[in-house]
Amino acid sequence: MKNVTIIGGGIAGVEAAIYYRKEGFEVELISERSDVFIYPIAIWIPVRTIEYDNVTYSLDKIAARHGFKLSVDRVMAISSATKTITLENGGEKQCDHLVIAIGASKVTHPGIEHTLSICGAPEQSIQLRDKIDTLIKKGSGKIAFGFGGNPNDPSAVRGGPGFELFFNVHHRLKKLGIRENFEMTFFAPMAEPGARMGPKALKLMGMMFKRNRFHAHYGKKIKRFDEDKVVFEDDSILESDLTMFIPAGNGSDVIQNSDLPLNPAAFIRINDYCEIEGIEGWYAIGDAAALEGPDWKAKQGHIAEVMARNAAHNSAITYLGKDGKKNGYKDHLNILCVMDMGNGAGFVYRDDKTAKLIPMPIVGHWMKIGWGWYYKLSKMGYIPRIPGM
Incomplete structure (x- = not known):
């Protein structure tokens, strides 16, 4: 039976492990965590709609159910020249057939330690919850939520969860009868955040902001974050008792330090079949991969899952001799x-x-x-x- 190694235990990696098994491969999934954190529903942890434990799901259970091997370890290096990966605990591993699904890192900003992100490390969702609880106990405050951009790859911008949490905080404050005591501002460096959703969505968003007395601070690059404010390129200031910020993505350090083919944002270059350019038997899916397509394209979980299923299907055709036509991800964007x-x-x-x-x-x-x-x-x-x- 043909073996495949999948690195990354997020939405893309889990889907790949399941579907490679369905196609008949022997699968090892290597993940830094023993559970998958379900980011799309993590927006409710900070507002106490859901508990943290309900947003995680055991990878051991999924592995046992589908019959793949789970190894909890950290990838330290990747070499396409030798077809190997280096693990923190497991040493060097030969990988003739590899699927890279390790996600992305974040664009850094001065003072980023003064912010929390709903798309960052899972524990930040709990820290956000505690900060919001403190503000509610105080009874008033200034709240600033926003997201950043990456001019080298706009598809790596993730603003949706920021808007969702922003609306949910508003809803909770309103239910408590103290919304009027809080100043809520959304900020972003682009002139029209959310424009990729289309003009109708952008118009409805504007109406919602006006109706709910939200403030907007758009079109100015972020200079730095301080403990109690956001400072923009023109030295204008947005005061904040709580700053939630989602940096744009870029290639992770282990990918940037590899010999893989990369785009300007350090995402891995692939063809339509998710095959890494020039490296036979290696695939990249999800946030680690450089997407090609229309200007409005965005990295989302359902696209990552399409890529995972396509990689498994295409591998079965190439390496197991199965009949069929290779599937491309671009038609599904x-x-x-x-x-x-x-x-x-x-x-x-x-x-x-x-x-x-x-x-x-x-x-x-x-x-x-x-x-x-x-x-x-x-x-x-x-x-x-x-x-x-």
């Missing part, structure tokens, strides 16, 4: 998101032909909660997958 607001949601969809945002009061919130359960149950194979989800 779209933006798909249920943007939760605490008391409802907005369904966001965009592809080359359409761009829409459909308000879903009340039911949208429960749909997203249901998706969290769907993710866990479908990964265990207890319920069938729904295409596109």
Whole structure:
């Protein structure tokens, strides 16, 4: 049986491990953590809608269910010249067939230690919860949420979770009857954050900001973060008692220090079949890979899963001699998101032909909660997958 090594235990890596097994491969998944953190529903940890333990799911259980090997270790180096990876505890490992799904690092900003991110290390979601609790106990304050950009690869910008948590904090403060005591501002260096969702979505977002008395600070690059403020390139200041900031992504240190082919943002160059350029038997998927496609393209979990399934299918054709046509990821590029607001949601969809945002009061919130359960149950194979989800 053909062996494959998959590095990275996030959404992309887990999907790859499951589908490589389905295709008949012997699989080893190497992850830094023994659980998968379900980032799309982590937005509710800081507002106490959900507990941290409900946002993690045991990789041991998934591995046992699907019959792949799980190794908890850290990748320290990757060499395409020798077809090896170096592990912190496991030493050097030969990998003739490798899938890289180790995600991305973050663009650094001076003073970033004064911020917390809902898309950062999982424990930051708990720190955000505690900071919000402190502000609620105080009864007033200034809250600044935002995200950054990466001019070398705009697809690595992740603003959706920032907006979702922003709306959920507003909803919680409103339920407590103290919303009027808080100044809430959203900031971003681009002139129209969220523009990739399309003009209709952008217009509805503007109306929502006006109706809920949100402030916006757009179009100015971030100079630095201080403990109690954000300083912009023109030295203007946004005062803040709590700063939540999602930096844009770039290639991780281990990828930047490798001999892999990289784009200007240090993401791995691949072809449409997720094969790494010039390296036979090696694939890259999810946030680690450089996406090609329309200007509005974005790195999202469902695209990472498409890439994982395609890599498994294409590998089976190449290395197991299975019949069929190789699958490309570019035809599946779209933006798909249920943007939760605490008391409802907005369904966001965009592809080359359409761009829409459909308000879903009340039911949208429960749909997203249901998706969290769907993710866990479908990964265990207890319920069938729904295409596109």
